[in-house]
Amino acid sequence: MKKTINLIIAVIGIVLFSACSRVAPNYAGVLMENYGKNGKEDFKIVSGKVSVWEPGTELFQVPLFDQRGGFQEPVILKAADNTEFTACPVYSYKVVKSRAVDVVFDNKHIGGGNDFMTSLEDNILEPRMYDLIKEESRKYKTDSLMADGGSLAFEKNLEQIVRKEFNDRGLELRSFSAQLEFSNKVRSRNEVNTNISVLDQQIEEQKKRNELEQLRTEQLLIQSRGLTKEILQKQFIEKWDGKTPLYGVVPEFLKLTK
Template identity: 70%
Template sequence: MKKVKFILMALVAVIAFSSCERVAPNYAGVLMENYGKDGKSDFKVVSGKVSTIEWGTELFQVPLFDQRGEFAEPVTLKAADNTEFKAKPTYSYKVIKERAIDVVFDNKHIDKAETESGKDGFMQSLEDNILEPRIYDLIKEESRKHTTDSLMANGGSLTFEKRLEQIVESEFEKRGLRLLTFSAQLEFSAKVRDKIDSRNEVNTNITVLDQQIAEQKKRNELEQLKTEQALIRSRGLTKEILQQQFIDKWDGKSPIYSSPIDFVKVTK
């Protein structure tokens, strides 16, 4: 009888020991009790060794270090002018420690099994099922507000990514996450790039022609001003003025062969 009792006690000890989990360093332990039936009141932050032997009890370990994610495949988007292009977003983020319960409570239904790559299963599932679908919706909506020309212009894609980063950052914050970096990595087809390059070349040529036309107009205006100035001077040249100019320039010695000026006749 004692032997049976000892075995039972040992069995209970083994079960109790196996039903304990230890919160890993740099992780936030969130313990769910009562199957979470009473909402967030059934969730609490724990540390160290935690017992999960009771029914409806489950320990979630939320990593507090940086997480990196990227879309496995590029997503197809459309600009405002209906041109298709692709994006393959990459991002990094971390869980806000004070919001660990929110992260677990909102996403407790997702699979938290360890992935083959070794990444925490809960976070990987969060990215695959929650974050990336939401990012896709946001980038799809934002892309419709920009034309292909504006996206491919100097600084255009950077402006687009900065705006998108702000939107994604706000979305992550609502979910208890802090966005650290974000890049949309836009990709345009060769056909679209050639089309834009050709259009840019035409626009450049037009700009050069406009500058040449403007320059020629200024030259014409200058010539017109010179002509008008010459006319004004010619109208002011009276006989007396011509005689005075002749006197000023003649040295009194050089022979004069002919002159229509009356003054010359007088001097003879």
Template identity: 30%
Template sequence: MNKTKQIIIYGVIGFFLILIWMTCNTRIDAGNEGILVKLYGTDKGVQEVSLVTGRVWFNPFTEEVHEFPIYVQTIDYHEFTVNAKDGSVFTVDPTLSFKVREGKSPEIFRKYRKGIQEITQTTLFNYIRDAFRIEFNKYTTDSIISNREHFETAVQQNMEHVLTKEGFQLEQMTSGIKYPDAITQSVDAKNRAVQEAMQVENELKVAQARAKKLIVQAEAEARANDLRKQSLNSLLIQQQFIEKWDGKTPIYGNAPAFFKAVD
């Protein structure tokens, strides 16, 4: 065998070794759990699922490796409608924050046979719709509005129970509930009426305060006039006249007489 053939053979062998290296191992990134699934066997992979970490070697013909993130994920689902107990239609636009509980990835895959993205968009979304449907069927429109906090707490507790049982951990959930148009218009009209009533009440208080001020001023003025009238006796009038007279005899009329003539 000449050197040229040896180089070709070694090259082919090297190529296949590189190909095997690239296709027969993978690395599980931090924040993820890996599960090794055997595609063949007595249970056809249903039971042959094991938890793996770090770099994993596997046979690509008979095995698969799936990664499940165990960090918190936030999903903003598309809105849907739900009927209340009295038939009113509410719109729900939920947002869910959750994570896979550590060590639960094999159980989740064994049950659903799907990746986390598909489970999130299908299974978890169905759980959310059911949780809201169950709680809405317990409330009338008025009771939902007056007990909004209690209603949302009940939905969240329902979701927390379901997710925990399925191997997930609920971090936070918001409902994004939108009331029917008729309810929204009614609430807006009520708020406007309350605001207008408060405005009228404030204006009335201002008017009453101004009226009281005018009454006090008038009473004070009347009191002052009474006091002035009481103080204007004949002697005081003569004294004021003397203080203001310039000593000249008037051209017309009689000069003022301060003393009576004595015979």
């Protein structure tokens, strides 16, 4: 009888031991109890060994180190002028420890276990990023995106939008790159448009130069027409001191004064 009791105790001990989990180092343990029926009240951060033998109890292991993700397939986007181009975003992020309960509570429906973060990326983060990138791309024209620093400006604005989205979800965005790519056809067309734009600008500049030169010519013509005989006489008298000998042909008005 005593042996039977000891055996039962041993079995219970094994069951209880196997029903315990340990929170791994550099992870936040989030324990859900009572199937989460009472909302966020049934979730708490735990550490060390955690008992998960009770029905409705589940331990989520949330990594606190950087996670790296990236779209498996390029995202097809359209600019404001309806030109298609692609993006293949890559990013990294980490869970904010103080927000670990929020991360689990808001996303527990996608599953748990070791695939929790992968499921979070595939089912929540990347679909949302796709919508944000698509929406932001419609605000830019192709020539502005392909101009010097154009794609960089786009990425910086987009990064700020994605950063806020991650922050609202209890995540810290560590890095982000949209990695825009344009087809050779689009690149060639943009180069032609750029060259035409430069030529148009040069033509306009030359027109302005021609107009300015014409104005100068007309001004000189008007001035020359205004130089009457009397004005020339006045200018000559003002510059001559009346003493310096005059050589050559003496102006008629000076002969009269003599």
